[in-house]
Amino acid sequence: MPLPRLIPCLDVAAGRVVKGVRFQGLREVGDPVELGAAYSEAGADELVFLDVRATLEERSLLPELIARVAEELSIPFTVGGGVRSAADAEALLAAGADKVAVNSAAVERPALIGELAELLGSQAVVVAIDAAGGEVCTRAGTAPTGRDAVSWAVEAEARGAGEILLTSIDADGTRAGYDLALTGAVASAVSVPVIASGGAGEARHVAEALGIAQAALLASIVHERPSRLRELRVELRGLGVPLRDAA
Amino acid sequence: MTVPDTAPRNDPGLHPAGVGHRVAICDYGAGNVRSVLAAFRRLGADARATRDPADVLAADLAVLPGVGSARSAMAGLRAAGLDEALSVRVAAGRPTLGICLGLQLALEESEEDGGVAGLGLLPGRARRLREGRVPRMGWAPVEPDGEAFYFAHSYAAETPAAVARSEGIVAVAQAGSFLGVQFHPEKSGPAGARFLARCLSRA
Numbered sequence: 001m002p003l004p005r006l007i008p009c010l011d012v013a014a015g016r017v018v019k020g021v022r023f024q025g026l027r028e029v030g031d032p033v034e035l036g037a038a039y040s041e042a043g044a045d046e047l048v049f050l051d052v053r054a055t056l057e058e059r060s061l062l063p064e065l066i067a068r069v070a071e072e073l074s075i076p077f078t079v080g081g082g083v084r085s086a087a088d089a090e091a092l093l094a095a096g097a098d099k100v101a102v103n104s105a106a107v108e109r110p111a112l113i114g115e116l117a118e119l120l121g122s123q124a125v126v127v128a129i130d131a132a133g134g135e136v137c138t139r140a141g142t143a144p145t146g147r148d149a150v151s152w153a154v155e156a157e158a159r160g161a162g163e164i165l166l167t168s169i170d171a172d173g174t175r176a177g178y179d180l181a182l183t184g185a186v187a188s189a190v191s192v193p194v195i196a197s198g199g200a201g202e203a204r205h206v207a208e209a210l211g212i213a214q215a216a217l218l219a220s221i222v223h224e225r226p227s228r229l230r231e232l233r234v235e236l237r238g239l240g241v242p243l244r245d246a247a
Numbered sequence: 248m249t250v251p252d253t254a255p256r257n258d259p260g261l262h263p264a265g266v267g268h269r270v271a272i273c274d275y276g277a278g279n280v281r282s283v284l285a286a287f288r289r290l291g292a293d294a295r296a297t298r299d300p301a302d303v304l305a306a307d308l309a310v311l312p313g314v315g316s317a318r319s320a321m322a323g324l325r326a327a328g329l330d331e332a333l334s335v336r337v338a339a340g341r342p343t344l345g346i347c348l349g350l351q352l353a354l355e356e357s358e359e360d361g362g363v364a365g366l367g368l369l370p371g372r373a374r375r376l377r378e379g380r381v382p383r384m385g386w387a388p389v390e391p392d393g394e395a396f397y398f399a400h401s402y403a404a405e406t407p408a409a410v411a412r413s414e415g416i417v418a419v420a421q422a423g424s425f426l427g428v429q430f431h432p433e434k435s436g437p438a439g440a441r442f443l444a445r446c447l448s449r450a
Contacts, residue, residue: 001379001414002383002386003388045386070281071285074289074433074434074435074439075435075436076399093279094281096282098399118316121315121316121401123314192382193380193382214380214385244386244395245394245395
């Protein structure tokens with residue numbers, strides 16, 4: 001298996017990186033390209049950019065922002081938020097993204113996952129699942145769907161997802177640790193890589209998640225200070241997590 | 248000859264190696280062309296994306312990138328006449344680099360999509376990965392020196408032309424002037440930039 005990955009997540013709204021607690025109270029924390037470069041230099045294994053308001057506001061994503069990121073960075077990055085069609089996804093990849101993440105649109109029309117996998121290859125298709133109490137929620141966490149997160153992950157894999165990005169809304173922004181029970185249930189149910197998301201507060205939390213999932217999404221824990229990522233890598237190595245030598 | 252418009256992040260200290268080298272990146276509708284182009288430009292190379300076989304024949308280094316499905320990628324290569332241009336280049340001993348799907352397309356065949364005939368620049372075939380989580384996604388050490396590169400693949404080469412492996416999987420294969428890598432050097436940070444600089448310095 002490849003080495004465990006640390007993936008800073010930059011939530012973007014109106015072209016700026018933002019962060020909230022339990023998906024509410026968004027505040028600005030910086031410029032996406034500058035922060036992306038800072039994370040890359042601090043040893044990020046990948047980056048995720050989520051346009052957290054794209055679906056709510058029915059806005060299209062910003063291909064020019066993606067192009068700037070692709071020019072600057074030499075690590076993989078995923079873009080998500082508001083992807084509703086294979087054409088949307090193709091435009092993001094053409095702008096320089098390596099993968100697209102789909103969430104609401106895939107729940108509303110699951111065949112979208114297969115269309116994306118057919119057009120882009122499964123390796124470029126991340127299905128993002130936001131769950132509260134084990135239930136899938138869409139539209140930036142505002143709409144409970146009644147679907148079970150584990151069964152949706154299994155269906156997403158069968159339809160062509162290449163990765164599952166699993167966010168616990170209950171844990172998001174709390175810095176109290178990942179939802180290990182939910183992460184474990186999804187990771188055992190699928191054979192594609194799983195990215196654990198929501199709740200990282202200290203190195204021990206990340207190490208716990210990486211014992212179950214193949215990657216950990218990092219937001220609050222590194223957003224105050226991107227150089228925190230470099231320290232986190234050292235702490236994780238100290239805890240026995242085999243990270244790559246990012247020099 | 249072009250000069251890079253921005254200094255590279257994580258400057259590998261090798262970017263002058265690329266200055267003046269003409270790099271033709273095959274743009275046939277199945278590539279992460281933009282990232283590959285940016286990676287070579289950061290190294291100072293005169294890199295361009297092209298679907299013109301004449302550009303591919305004339306360049307100091309030709310690059311066959313690729314992500315997605317083997318069948319549609321081969322169809323795109325043939326439609327543009329790039330399959331022929333790559334074969335002529337390699338027969339003439341001109342440096343040619345295949346990345347990820349570009350390595351797999353260079354083989355004799357792939358078992359993807361029910362079987363797809365490849366370019367035959369490398370002996371062997373691409374087979375679906377059967378162990379671990381698939382797609383195999385992330386950074387993994389490449390032997391012999393153990394430096395980590397970024398991989399994202401569901402198929403892998405089985406070839407006697409392998410020259411380096413990662414976790415037992417073919418990571419680099421070479422036959423004549425064709426060099427294929429399963430990992431994405433353009434997405435592998437400073438290690439990837441150093442690898443591409445070495446490719447340029449030999450072109």
